[in-house]
Amino acid sequence: MAKKLACVDKRRCVACGACTVVCPKNAIAIHKGCYAFVKSENCIGCGKCEKVCPAGCITIKEREQDE
């Protein structure tokens, strides 16, 4: 499992889907038109989604030990 992980601030996500287009692992998707969510087991923490997000609501964080 990668050391890092993308985290979405749901309250600020505009659900545009820019992140889903660039994700190389299909690890991020838009949940019912409301916000983006990350499938943590697929995420490799590459940060591509963070780079494209127009709302700046994605941050790359260190994974917790137990995850």
Added chain:
Amino acid sequence: MNKKKWYNYLWIWSIIYFTLGFFNILFAWLGMIDFLVPLGFALFGGNKHFCNRYCGRGQLFSKLGFSCKCSRNKPTPKWMSLKWFRYGFLVFFLTMFGVMIFNTYLVAAGAETLKEAIKLFWTFSVPWDWTYTVGLVPDWVAQFAFGFYSLMLTSTLIGLIVMVFFKPRTWCAFCPMGTMTQTICKIKNKDETK
């Protein structure tokens, strides 16, 4: 990178739309597709598949911003994606849409004459008379086309400006259609989004 699908090429549609409107303004009516389809997805499907997959404008901004490197790629100012600004911009946009419909009505009722011009940024009148021959269709049909094309062109220009300064898809942060469809989705899927 994900495999390319047919809908990854819809940015071409955006270019075709504005080109057609440059030669014949009546093609502006085709823009209703970009207006009704997202609402349809949101109202009946409870999703934003339009924004996520089929929005030609968003793709065009990505293409120009990333592939053609026309964007500085700096973070979007925070206020642009805040609720008050998004809803404020939506209300402003809908008001302007209403004004455009009212102008169409005035022409239909015979109170105003057809103006063969487009209005950029709701302020600057630009002659656009080569795109229409008076009498081809009822005046109000043409008036709506001029009004709708103005709206489409203005919003694309705003999108291009913020694309250059910030992220390629910064427009999506406060796109009125995006705000409207996301709100519909949030209302529809209330129980699951808590």
